[in-house]
Structure formats: C-alpha cells, structure tokens
Amino acid sequence: MARTDRRQRGANRGTQNASAADPTIVIGIDFGTTFSGVAWARSSRPEQINIITSWKSRFNFNSDKEKVPTVISREEKEGAPLWGYVAPLGSASLQWFKLCLLDKEDIPEYQRRSEHLRTAIKSLKKSNTHVVDVISDYLRELWQYTISCIERAEGASIVEVSAFKVVVTLPAIWPAYAQFRMKEAIEKAGILNIRGVFDTELEFISEPEAAALAALQDLSDRADMVPGDHFVVCDAGGGTVDVITYTIVSKTPMRVKESVRGDGKLCGATFVDERFRDLLRQKIPLSTWERLGEDGIARLMNNEWENGIKPQFSNDGRKWSIQAPVSSRKRDHEQYISSDISIHNHEIVNVFQPITSQVVELVAAQVNEVKRRYKKQPKFVILVGGFGRCHYLYNCLVESLRGKIEILQSSGARPWTAVCRGAAIRGLEQSDGATESAICSRIARASYGTMCNVIPWSEKDHSIQDREWCPIARVYMAADQASWFLRIGETITVGKSIELGFSQDFESPASEIVTNLIYSNSFQPSERCDETVKELCQLRWSRIPKFDDLPTWMNNKGRVIRRLSYVIKMTSNGVSLDFEISHDDKIVASKNVAADYSESGTAAHRHAAQLGEDNSGTYVPPGKGLGGWDDEFSDE
Structure with a gap:
C-alpha cells in the first residue's frame, strides 16, 4: 500500500551552534508551579554547578534560598513588574499560573475545583491576559536576574563571548502541546534573542529525568548498586508529582535505562x-x-x-x-x-493525607511493575523536589513499603534543587562532544506519528468512515490514517532515529507543502485519526522540489501525475522530539522549522478544514484566550 501525506505547515531560522571547543555557559531552568530555580555551569568546569540565590526580597529569611516563588505582579503601571520574593502577597499578584498551560480537559475534574487554580484563571480573565504572556513576563525577569548573577560571578566579558545552552524542564505527564506553549513563552521572554557570536540553544527535559541525572551523581560511588539494579525517582513538586524507574546498565561510566514507563499526577x-x-x-x-x-x-x-x-x-x-x-x-x-x-x-x-496517599500510590505502582516485569524489587526510592523534602511524605513511603525498600531523602537544599541541577547536567553532557548521556534509553509515554492517506482503501483493513475518492489516483483511499513512528510503551535508544517513507501526488506545482505530526495518549493508539489522536505540530517545508524534476506516472484517465517521495525521520530525546524530512537525501524540513501548535480539536476534526483536491491546503487552529480554558469556565 502506498502512503501519502495529508496536509501540512511552519518555518524558523537556524542557529549557529557552539562546538565542544567553544566556551559555553549551560543554564538549567526549573520553572515550577510554586517555586522556580536556576542552575548554571561553564562547560570548562562541568563539576562546578552553581545555584542562583541572593534573591531580592521584601521579607526576612528568603533572599538566600535556592529557589524563588513563581509569582508576578502586573499591577505596576511603570517600570518592571514585581516578581518572586518582591511581589506583593495576595490578590495583587498572579500565582499558580503554570497549571493554566494545560487545557481544561487535561486536568482531573476534582482538581479543577482547586481554589488556587480557580484564582489563577480568574486573575488571567480579569486582566484579559493569555497565560503564555504571563509566563514570558516572569521568565524575562528570572532570565535577566540570572544573567546579572552569572556576569557578577564570571565577568561580563566572559559571558559576552560564551555560547548559551538553555535546558528547561517540563512535567513528564504534560501533553505535547504544553511544550510548544512553553517555547512560545521562552521566545517572548527574550531568552533566545540573537546575542554575540552564537545564538542561544534551547532544549527541554522532563522534570523526573532531570532529577534522575542529579541523583546519579550521588549513586555512582555506592557499593550496593550493581548493573541490573533498579531505582525509582519520585519528583514531588508544587503542582505535579512524577515517578520514573531506571535500571543500572553500567557504573563506570554510570549509565542507566528507563525500565518502567513513568507516571505522574497533579498531586503536588x-x-x-x-x-x-x-x-x-x-x-x-x-x-x-x-x-x-x-x-x-x-x-x-x-x-x-x-x-x-x-x-x-x-x-x-x-x-x-x-x-x-x-x-x-x-x-x-x-x-x-x-x-x-x-x-x-x-x-x-x-491536611497532608489525601495528597500524600496519591504520591504513595504512584510509587507503589512503579515498585509493583518492577516486581512484575523483572521479578525483583527496586533498591531505592529517591525523593526529590520541594515536596520531596517533606518529612511526613518520607514517613508515609517508609510505612507503605514496610521497610523492604530504602527511601533516600537528602537533607538541605539538594532535593529542592535536583531538577534545575539535572537540567544543567543535561546541557553539559551535550556541550562536550565526548560525553554520552547517562540515560541510554527511554520508554515512550505517548505515541508519535504523522497523518497520512493510504491507497487503496481496503474493506479488510480500513473503516468505511474513512473511504474517500482520490481524484488524482482515481481510486478510493483510506483518508486521515495514523502512521506511527513510536508507540506508547516502546523503548527507544538515545540517538536512534526512526524513519518512514511517504509519497504525495500532484497534477500541478504546489505553492507550499506542510506535514502534520500527531500524537496519542491512548494505550492502544488508533490506526485512524479518531478522537484519541491529536495534532502535535505542523511543519512547512523550507524547500519545495522542482515540479518538472519529479518522476511521473499516468492515471486511468490518461492524466500525467508527478510523484514526490520523501522520508520523515524522528529522533526522541526525552521530552523533545526532533523531526527531519528529506527528499533525494536533502533535508527539506527539520527541527529548526517553526511548529504551529494546535490548541484545540483532534486530527479527525481537522478533516473538514481541507482546502483543495491536491491536499496542499492548510489549517489555522482557533486560538484560546487562556491557554486552553474556554470562556465558559465558571464557579460551578
């Protein structure tokens, strides 16, 4: 069967990346629900990871803390907004707005009634402000303060000639569209502005994976850890709690692989x-x-x-x-x-019990899955994150696991800063060309693929709902099918790419070509783009092959058709997904192509937005004022 691409769209400038020999400053940003943290290091001194402190504060005892509140006040008419410890408490400031990045349907119903969440949504509505703009305002202040601290420590001259590698963390349980919204906020904050010799590189990493990278430094010299042993990382933060399990592959150097698909909840x-x-x-x-x-x-x-x-x-x-x-x-x-x-x-x-019980359930499920699949128990459960410092949570886990598995909870600020430190470690791994990632492979938390048409339609293989006449091929096709690169639960090795071939037929030259990328959180991803399949992004080709150079064939009406064949390559890197589209071994679209994210609708709904018979139409999704929270939100 031939697979043909359905519809497509996007474009972005390339970046001049620093080589391993160039001076690089790596900055890890943990943008949290209640607190945010920043860690940084120079690639020439990877062992020295610094934490931003000395925050401006209106209260005592806060300035030297390792994190700053994710709070901002937009009440000031002139000058920079007040943020962090300087922002006024109470109604004059916006708080908990990170949760508003999620669409309403992606937050459990009982948590939609959260007073904190409702307050954040009402504040956004009152100011008629999109959550992306609020996050960008906050990140702008956090970024400017971070750069001033680095300049104070290293000197402005070093900062000026250094490349920047920025690694931003995201909850692992968040759907794919949240990454696009965060990237938009980061761009609006000016973090990726052109500067000096090099552009600033951006990467995302999941919060539990970042925490795991920080924890690996503490595990590397343990005599009781050997290859084949498992450990669970529980990253308990302000909004989300993520759990993830790894297996030790080797100790010298330390290498691990994800052994049980991670999980998480909004129970921070x-x-x-x-x-x-x-x-x-x-x-x-x-x-x-x-x-x-x-x-x-x-x-x-x-x-x-x-x-x-x-x-x-x-x-x-x-x-x-x-x-x-x-x-x-x-x-x-x-x-x-x-x-x-x-x-x-x-x-x-x-006060604690209803929330801590959910965390215990998450950890217990990981432990049970390790026992089921590998016939052994994890050696440790490592608690990190702000909530991970909680003594009561530690006691609950000890009691639940009945002393069979050790619970590790560092004292001081280490659990609280694990995520931003791990983000910096990831950036340092990639700034040194000789350093491989400590995490060898991951398990997919969602399925990723592309929308396509399949010719011909088959009664045996396809739904009658998808039977559609193709005027070019002059046969019935299965429209809006899902072709999956990676299915949920599958393991993908770091750096390994997955490639799929496609073709698209034209009777006349196309003004643009756009490729739709999709994802699904269903445990059994559908072969057709039904309501469980959602749009990940759209990529517009940066170069369209010459129409006259394409090979030809003739349909049963004697019309000459041109066929464009191409390959889509996907590489998974934790939270990030890199895509390359190539024709005749030449890249025509890649990860540097702008991605227009859809804030609503499924791939099936987009079928009605088709423009033209040659499948070259584009779809512009309707915007939402509050990052996915519709205007019908009320106090029910």
Missing part, C-alpha cells in the same frame, strides 16, 4: 497548601478572615505554614500554635489582638 504541595488554608478558615472567625483579606491570609500562610509547620511536620504528636489576629470588643470599639490558635497533630495529618 500546592494542593496540601490549599487544604491547610481551608483548615485556617475553620479556625479563624469569619469576620476576622474577611477583614484579613487575601493579603493578610497570604502573609499568615507564608509565615506560619510555608516557613513554619509545613517543612517540620513529621507526625510526631506535636501540638502546633500559631499567632493569628482575631477581633474582639473592647468598650465601644472593635480592635484586633493576636491570639494563639492551636492546631493538633491529627489535623495536620488530615
């Missing part, structure tokens, strides 16, 4: 914070709560919870006491006095 510390806020609401009189307002409540949460109970709690029976203002009548007027509010141990347990 943000949802614990929300439950504590609800507990405070029950403890504080309603009149006082209303008088405090969002600013006062945010200050109370920061002082008593974020920097008080939350990092210390270990379910040791302790009774907690916090100071909160309460109103009282004194003679003829009302005044506020500070009052100690008691919070019992079991109340804090009730």
